[in-house]
Amino acid sequence: MAIDSLGFRMIDRLMASIAVMAALTASGVRAEGHGPAFALATPTLGKGQWSSDTSVMSMATGETTAYTFREMIGYGIHEDLQAILTVPLGSSGQSLLHAPRTRAGTMMGSGRDVEASLLWRFDREAPAIGTRRESSIIFSVAAPTEERRARTRVGTSTHLGVVTGFASRETYWWLGGGYQHYFEEDRDRLGDLYYLSAAFAWRPPVFQQDYPKPDWRIFVEALAEHTEKNTIEGEDDPDSSGDKFLVGPSVLGLFGPWGVSAGILFPVAQDLKGDGNLFEERYRAKLVLTYWF
């Protein structure tokens, strides 16, 4: 399939994003590479450990393509409790008038929110060498940095997610779900977001060589989202709710304290409510650079 002009622009912008993130990382600016690119995952940092995840996510609809840059800083309060702060680093491309309602990765917050979270790994078992079964819960509070998201004034929000999973030297899986509730802002309110996520990963035998050899995993991820209607001036916005189911591959590469994750989701099914003014998504792509201090 030939790459059209839009594809070349996207490639150029992704390359620019990679360069920006590499520069940010090299300059010491502080870069979720421990799991899937989009889905919820369970691992927490060790006590006193810091991490930085710098990401760019592109969302393409029938309108155009928009890019969102976000930074996530993690800190291990103790081995089963992690504090997370995610902030927007900016966006590029044209604004989506009918931007898909989602989170920029289930653990990285939405759109241009500043989000603070606690990730608590409340259940953990290590039955064998290289093997772990665990479950975590994440609670977040978020504040927007923009007045409106698409056509709706956006207020503060809370988010709750729960995830369970299995990690080993060969395979991984995580199943989770979450809910984000937005509060009213001047008679406007973004509709609540519900989601389910699933990820399965395989570490090919060639990458099962011991530390500190490079470590790569291939994921298949799935994300199902349901968004409620927005409210504008106290009235429901009919062009604002829907259901989506997206599936796609991602890869995660780890080398010592560095990680890089890249993935893409394609909509398998979309049911957008309203009067036909919402644009269907074409894909979501994400790139994350991670560093563990």
Next chain:
Amino acid sequence: MIARFRFSNQKHDAAVLILGFALANAAAAAGLSEVKQTVFGMDCAPCAHGVEKGLSKIDGVKDVSVSLNDGYALVRLEPDNAVTLEQIRLVIRENGFTPKDAAVVVSGTLTRADDQLVLVSGANTSRQFSLVASPDAQSAWRQLQALPQSAMVEIEARAGESDTTRLSVLTVKRP
């Protein structure tokens, strides 16, 4: 005669000093020299990196190597270190993983208390390990039992998952 006597006394004092210094250093040098700690739950590079970094920060650690596939952290220690097995296991727990049995190389002074063999390790006599026979290393146990009280020894032993002061003797490296 007085001069020769004084010189002899000086030589005697010097010899005592040298012996005392050697003994003191021997006691100070005694202790853990190597710990191969089995770890469950480490699945990926950042896991190993965190454990490696955390263990390297312990004062007295010379070098650390971590294996994901074989599930262990190998810690080699400086002479005169004051590192304990508890410290090593705490670092592993604080990284979110589970320490299991450990194979250790430890030296110290052999003593007997209530028919039990005890290894007093390190300059601090409160660091003591009670020694027991390992079912698959009976000859090492007999060798140890045959040594005199207060013998300086270096042994290879196993510490159970919940044991930090009880060692199953595997080999006697140096009587």
